[in-house]
Amino acid sequence: MEMAKLRNPHHVAMNPQAASGGMQYFGSLRGGAFELGASADWFLRNGSKIKPQIAAILPRSQFLAVTKYFTLNPSPPKVDWRELWRSLPLTDMMDKAGMPATDWGGFVSHPEGDPWWDQFGYVKETHSFDTPGLFLDSWYDYGVGDTFKLVELIKENSASPRARENQFIVIAPTTHCRYGDATEHTVVYGSWRSEWSC
Numbered sequence: 001m002e003m004a005k006l007r008n009p010h011h012v013a014m015n016p017q018a019a020s021g022g023m024q025y026f027g028s029l030r031g032g033a034f035e036l037g038a039s040a041d042w043f044l045r046n047g048s049k050i051k052p053q054i055a056a057i058l059p060r061s062q063f064l065a066v067t068k069y070f071t072l073n074p075s076p077p078k079v080d081w082r083e084l085w086r087s088l089p090l091t092d093m094m095d096k097a098g099m100p101a102t103d104w105g106g107f108v109s110h111p112e113g114d115p116w117w118d119q120f121g122y123v124k125e126t127h128s129f130d131t132p133g134l135f136l137d138s139w140y141d142y143g144v145g146d147t148f149k150l151v152e153l154i155k156e157n158s159a160s161p162r163a164r165e166n167q168f169i170v171i172a173p174t175t176h177c178r179y180g181d182a183t184e185h186t187v188v189y190g191s192w193r194s195e196w197s198c
Contacts, residue, residue, distance in 0.1 A: 001123050001150075004131040007159060014133045016150075018177050020143025022123045023150055028107055036085060038142045039107065043094055044076045047102035123150060130159040132166035140188050141176045 001022040003011050016022070028039040054066055077098040087096055094104040110116040133154065137147040151167045158164035172179035175188055 002121055004129050004133070004154070005123070005127045007128065007130045009130075011131050014131050015136070016133060017136045017179075018138070018141055018143070018147075019135055019150055020137065020141070020146035023143070023146045029112065032112070034090075034108060035142075036090075037081075040081075040085070040093060040104075042142075043102050043104045043107075044079065044097055044099060045074055047094070047104060048074065048100045049102060050100040123153065125153065125157075128157045128159055129154045130163045132163055133168070135167070135169045136172070136179050137169065138172050138174045138176055138179055140174060144171060147171075 001014075001016060001019065004014055028035050052070065054063060054070070058066065079097045084093060084097060087093060090108045091105040093108075094102050106116055133151070135147055135151055137144045147169065151169055155164050155167050158167075170179075172182045173188060174182045174186060
């Protein structure tokens with residue numbers, strides 16, 4: 001979405017996947033209420049601002065040799081969710097879970113429209129676009145409703161009929177980012193949290 005906001009004439013099409021995270025508040029607000037369960041779980045699994053890194057300038061062969069000795073996947077602490085959800089203040093929840101630094105405290109303490117949100121580059125009602133798009137999402141994803149809102153906003157704020165009339169959505173009967181694996185025999189079951197990886 002960042003590229004589409006620039007309206008570069010060479011950006012002729014986009015294919016956002018699970019793009020609801022491009023909307024302000026990253027899917028954490030529903031009707032003005034903070035969605036504690038899904039947001040807390042996402043921050044626990046993916047929200048650390050401290051991540052190990054391997055230098056991007058390494059030649060590919062060296063990069064591959066080094067990666068087999070390190071796991072870059074997060075290993076979140078085990079938590080008692082029932083106990084954690086009841087803890088106050090809410091801003092301290094990730095600290096109580098034993099997480100490294102995250103933006104959790106800011107997410108739960110800044111209201112809609114607060115300038116604090118501007119640092120993340122979320123799509124706003126003031127942005128304009130000029131790029132046709134094919135959006136992919138999943139019915140069992142946390143923010144599929146926001147994807148529809150995002151597409152409507154892009155249509156309303158498109159600079160040309162070409163972009164306005166060429167915004168499409170495909171919603172798969174799957175969990176988060178699993179649409180590529182879907183077949184006519186796909187059955188969704190179990191915990192959707194275990195499949196949160198794009």
